[in-house]
Amino acid sequence: MLITGCSSGIGRAAADLLARRGHRVCATARRTKSIGELRRWAQSYGDRAMAVGLDVDDPCSIDAAVEALLQNWGKVDCLVNNAGFGQFGTVEDLPIDMWRQQFETNVMGAIGVTQAVLEPMRCHGRGRIVTLSSLAAYATLPLMGAYSASKAALDAAMGALRMEVAPFGIDVVLIEPGPVRTAFRANVRNAIDRERFRTTGVYDALYAALDDYWRGQYGQTNKTGDDVARLVRKAVEARRPRARYRITAAARVVPHVLPFVPDKLVDSAIGRRLGWRSR
Numbered sequence: 001m002l003i004t005g006c007s008s009g010i011g012r013a014a015a016d017l018l019a020r021r022g023h024r025v026c027a028t029a030r031r032t033k034s035i036g037e038l039r040r041w042a043q044s045y046g047d048r049a050m051a052v053g054l055d056v057d058d059p060c061s062i063d064a065a066v067e068a069l070l071q072n073w074g075k076v077d078c079l080v081n082n083a084g085f086g087q088f089g090t091v092e093d094l095p096i097d098m099w100r101q102q103f104e105t106n107v108m109g110a111i112g113v114t115q116a117v118l119e120p121m122r123c124h125g126r127g128r129i130v131t132l133s134s135l136a137a138y139a140t141l142p143l144m145g146a147y148s149a150s151k152a153a154l155d156a157a158m159g160a161l162r163m164e165v166a167p168f169g170i171d172v173v174l175i176e177p178g179p180v181r182t183a184f185r186a187n188v189r190n191a192i193d194r195e196r197f198r199t200t201g202v203y204d205a206l207y208a209a210l211d212d213y214w215r216g217q218y219g220q221t222n223k224t225g226d227d228v229a230r231l232v233r234k235a236v237e238a239r240r241p242r243a244r245y246r247i248t249a250a251a252r253v254v255p256h257v258l259p260f261v262p263d264k265l266v267d268s269a270i271g272r273r274l275g276w277r278s279r
Contacts, residue, residue: 016041021237176255
């Protein structure tokens with residue numbers, strides 16, 4: 001199987017867990033340092049693991065990684081789309097090139113890798129595509145518009161793909177975690193540092209309030225990247241996988257309840273929590 005985004009967090013945990021369970025794992029990362037660490041990791045599993053460079057934003061890098069896997073093992077039986085990132089910024093403040101980068105990596109990157117493995121899977125007669133999405137695809141907070149929009153788009157694309165490839169014996173599964181303690185959370189929190197782009201200044205109180213919320217209440221979770229990795233393992237190994245797997249109470253409840261709650265009530269509740277209310 002091919003797993004993207006294995007430098008740390010969920011991707012690294014999933015690669016290690018699946019290799020320990022006897023799966024043949026091709027772990028990938030974008031940065032040179034991370035690739036070196038993954039290669040040392042792969043050595044401990046002998047011929048059950050390999051590590052290659054893969055930048056999901058680069059089609060040539062995608063093709064090279066898939067070709068390396070095929071040359072080594074002759075087939076791609078499973079893809080785990082894990083690579084992605086998040087950033088904070090209001091819809092007005094976040095520059096359009098940062099919006100494009102959010103979609104380029106989280107959506108186009110996942111679709112690009114998926115396209116690269118579909119033909120080998122069809123030739124093999126079966127396959128499985130597991131994609132890491134998020135509760136943010138259903139429920140967003142202020143400043144998370146770009147990230148939530150990218151995850152909602154990814155969910156929609158994978159929903160279409162699930163129906164398109166079912167006749168070929170290919171399963172498509174979404175993993176939708178709620179708040180989880182991983183390095184991803186720290187990386188997103190650091191993105192609140194608005195030195196990355198010029199802001200209008202009118203949202204300063206909102207940035208500060210959401211930063212406090214992100215560091216405090218929103219971060220109080222006992223779920224970790226290892227817990228999500230175990231859910232990935234379940235999706236990979238299930239004989240008949242579900243279309244969606246969710247972890248954390250919020251992820252299990254919110255998508256079912258939110259459609260029945262008036263938008264104004266949701267806005268009001270979030271506004272009260274952040275001290276950012278409409279007139």
